[in-house]
Amino acid sequence: MTDQETIAELARRVGTLEAEADIRRLQARYMFLCDTPCPECGVHDDARRIDLIMELYAEDAVWEGVGEYYDNQFGRAEGHAAVRSHFEAFWGQKKDPSLVLNAHYLTSEQIHVTGDTATGQWIHMQPWLHSDGTALLRSSRLNNTFRRVDGVWKISRTRTENVFIAPLNKNFAEDFPSASALMRP
Template sequence: MSEVTAESFAALTARLEVLEAEAEIRRVQARYMFLCDTPNPEYGVKDNQERIELILDLYTEDATWEGVGEYYDNQFGQAVGKDEIRAHFNRFWPEQQDPELLLNAHYLTSEQIHVHADGINADGQWIHFQPWLYADGTGLIRGSRLNNLFRKVDGAWKMSRTRTENVFIVPLPDNFASDYPSASVLLRP
């Protein structure tokens, strides 16, 4: 058995820190998508304002949320800082929505996470796929590419940029979903 040197211990520690960073970044990204689902599966969240604040907790103070590319430039634009990101989500979840969004579920694939050499910055790319169903029976499937940035702040990984680019939008047949929950009970005790 070989002797553990200071160099080999440092190399092993650095590899472990990268793996832990990747796992935490994965959880931050997945939590963001989870909180954006409809119906909201987070137990005990009373309204969209509380949901939005939980989403904002995942971001750095100076974060950017932006939709880019031919389709998203005009639909989403760019929001810089938590106040603008909050306003963006308030437009997405208005008090009264017509037609009401009944179902929106986020699926992430093709993950790539890169922790930078400084150990406090990272980037991640995913392909994101989501079905939408509205109260009037209309629906669509949206596919997007995500290219997000992350920064370690006070020992915790946060999103410093969400950048989404449209890949496709496909209209679904009216009333495409026969069974869907009116409220999530997933995390209910």
């Protein structure tokens, strides 16, 4: 292998590693913005949270729940406007009981980059606690796709499939913040 070929190969490999890191941060940021209470500094309402989430998505993105349990619960949203509507339906309506705690934990990561496209698989867990004390633990498989748009990685598809949902003891979490301290500058 010539020096030029070696440099080209190393540049390709570094590019792949940088793409994987960008995608990892992109997926983690999405999950971070979906936590309750929202920990993003300066985000005090759900409309702003949704705006920040939508910045992560490609214009033609798809958000879908698949499989026996999620087909009917989440359905499929195609395109930026439909994906935004999906999030507005989740956060835009006051619910009783309200969601007071929700945190996303990602594991079992696999990211595969091919040029300007990539796939990523994760398993995620998230505890939910509602204002009436009811609680559950949800686990899902994520099989997402990503595309580089004008040099920036975007989510082109979020696909989630239920692994399990399990009830947690009522008021399983006794100490939790009403607002994230990270929200303050």
